[in-house]
Amino acid sequence: MFLISLMLAFLLAGFVVLIAMPADLRKNRIVAAFFSAVPLILGVYMLFSFNYGNPAYQFSEHYTWISTAYFRISYAVGVDGIALPMVFLTVLVSFLVVLFSWDVGHRSNQYFSMILLVEAGVLGVFTTLNYFIFYIFWELVLVPMYFVILIWGSEKRVYSATKFFIYTHASSLVMLLSFFALYFEYHSMFPGRPFTFSITRIAQVSPLFPHFFQIIVFFGLMFGFIVKMPVFPFHTWLPDAHTDAPTGGSVMLASLLLKMGSYGLIRIAVPTLPYGAKYFEYLIVVLAVISILYGAWVSMAQKDLKRMIANSSISHMGLVLLAIAAAIFTLNPKTGYINPIGITVADFQMFAHGLITAVLFMSAGVIQHHAGTRDMDRLGGLARRMPTLATLMMGGFLASLGMPGMVGFAAEFSVFYVTYLSFGLLLIIPIFTVVITAGYYIWSMQRSIFGKDSAEIEMGNVHDSNWYESLPMAILIVIIVAFGVLPWFMFNPISMSVIHYYSLMAGALK
Numbered sequence: 001m002f003l004i005s006l007m008l009a010f011l012l013a014g015f016v017v018l019i020a021m022p023a024d025l026r027k028n029r030i031v032a033a034f035f036s037a038v039p040l041i042l043g044v045y046m047l048f049s050f051n052y053g054n055p056a057y058q059f060s061e062h063y064t065w066i067s068t069a070y071f072r073i074s075y076a077v078g079v080d081g082i083a084l085p086m087v088f089l090t091v092l093v094s095f096l097v098v099l100f101s102w103d104v105g106h107r108s109n110q111y112f113s114m115i116l117l118v119e120a121g122v123l124g125v126f127t128t129l130n131y132f133i134f135y136i137f138w139e140l141v142l143v144p145m146y147f148v149i150l151i152w153g154s155e156k157r158v159y160s161a162t163k164f165f166i167y168t169h170a171s172s173l174v175m176l177l178s179f180f181a182l183y184f185e186y187h188s189m190f191p192g193r194p195f196t197f198s199i200t201r202i203a204q205v206s207p208l209f210p211h212f213f214q215i216i217v218f219f220g221l222m223f224g225f226i227v228k229m230p231v232f233p234f235h236t237w238l239p240d241a242h243t244d245a246p247t248g249g250s251v252m253l254a255s256l257l258l259k260m261g262s263y264g265l266i267r268i269a270v271p272t273l274p275y276g277a278k279y280f281e282y283l284i285v286v287l288a289v290i291s292i293l294y295g296a297w298v299s300m301a302q303k304d305l306k307r308m309i310a311n312s313s314i315s316h317m318g319l320v321l322l323a324i325a326a327a328i329f330t331l332n333p334k335t336g337y338i339n340p341i342g343i344t345v346a347d348f349q350m351f352a353h354g355l356i357t358a359v360l361f362m363s364a365g366v367i368q369h370h371a372g373t374r375d376m377d378r379l380g381g382l383a384r385r386m387p388t389l390a391t392l393m394m395g396g397f398l399a400s401l402g403m404p405g406m407v408g409f410a411a412e413f414s415v416f417y418v419t420y421l422s423f424g425l426l427l428i429i430p431i432f433t434v435v436i437t438a439g440y441y442i443w444s445m446q447r448s449i450f451g452k453d454s455a456e457i458e459m460g461n462v463h464d465s466n467w468y469e470s471l472p473m474a475i476l477i478v479i480i481v482a483f484g485v486l487p488w489f490m491f492n493p494i495s496m497s498v499i500h501y502y503s504l505m506a507g508a509l510k
Helices: 003-020 025-049 084-100 108-127 131-152 157-189 199-203 211-228 237-244 247-272 274-279 281-300 305-329 340-371 387-400 407-431 433-448 467-485 488-509
Strands: 058-067 072-079
Touching (some): 003 025, 003 108, 025 084, 084 108, 084 247, 084 340, 108 131, 108 247, 131 157, 131 247, 157 199, 157 211, 157 237, 199 247, 211 247, 211 274, 237 247, 237 305, 247 488, 274 281, 281 407, 281 433, 305 407, 305 433, 340 387, 340 407, 340 467, 387 407, 387 433, 407 433
Antiparallel strands (some): 058 072
16 A cells, blocks of 8 residues: 555655645645645544554665665655654644645745655654665754745844754764664674665664674764754754744644654664663653753743743753663663663654654744734733633644643653652652642743733734634644543553564663
């Protein structure tokens, strides 16, 4: 079945069609909605036709692209339980971003084409099974996102777009060097085998690579991936990029692009180089805890609603890294044993954060569009003028601070559970952020949408969110509740595929 290629083909075709079209908002948004709706329909079909009893890759495709005596690259894609939630998240959020951007009139054909190209790149990262193709899709994402910030961003957009590109591109070059190191080491140790960039084939033998080699290459991969997440101290590009990006760009960046880094750790770095992962386990724990505490603490000090949400993403992605660290702590590099719960929880937290942060950034965008400012000191009393927005915004905030019955609670409770299993009472340090998180979310809601009417904005001109702004947030809230009540729907396939995929590491060491 060519399901994945069909999704990618529709997105790339939509990109080409929109670039060729004149800038006509009415026509551009209909075309963009069509070309993003088809991958969503295919993604929903994939979600319900996925064989949840089969932990291996499904919907797989493999075609040789370049084949020489010493160089072989294949287009290979597939989806297992680890990738399934990320694929669904990508097609869902991207379609809702197109819907939310229904009134973007400035160079609308180019704007929507960039959104579709970003979606294609992210989808490629989550489905590819080849290192070289992984890098192509990884870099593909940077270019359209750079232009989204540069052209449709706010005052400091040039600075923020340039900083985003330099940080993420420089780190990805280190990642590429690490890929080539794996490629050449594979063929130096097994000269009789065919040349390949296959992620799974190299993972079947890479745990046997020399320990020093694993340490060096794992560090390169870890650096490339944690800058993308981002993790302290490589986080400084994120608040600037979010603050100056348009709302649609911020949603794509927070919900999807940040997950590429943590997905790389789960899919490539840890199972491929177990000794290297074990060597840096304490560094990873420290970086995770610092990111969690730092992101939460800095969020408390923010006046800009969007910048507060951006810094909270650093904290929540730190939880993803903490779950990965908890899994690495159980890793035995001699046998390949690893407790699958940590990786499972990390993947689910990525999925949960992607859903929730989309609602939060959309809420900030609606306030900016309708009230003319995101400064919480200048806001107040919006709930009376914008009851629909206030309801949806509160839903997103409550989900992010861990309200039971919503996906954020299931994800964060699971992270703290695996943290306790691995580190015991050291859990007290990261769990302290629950109090801080509740504090800055409740405080920001009080300042922005409740309380007295603002004296600094013309409240008579403020009206509630439009249908194309409310509908995407409402859909996300419904899904957030659905997976909060039924988290096992994603937990089960993720855990089965984690056990299956990480058994490659154990098999190589037997």
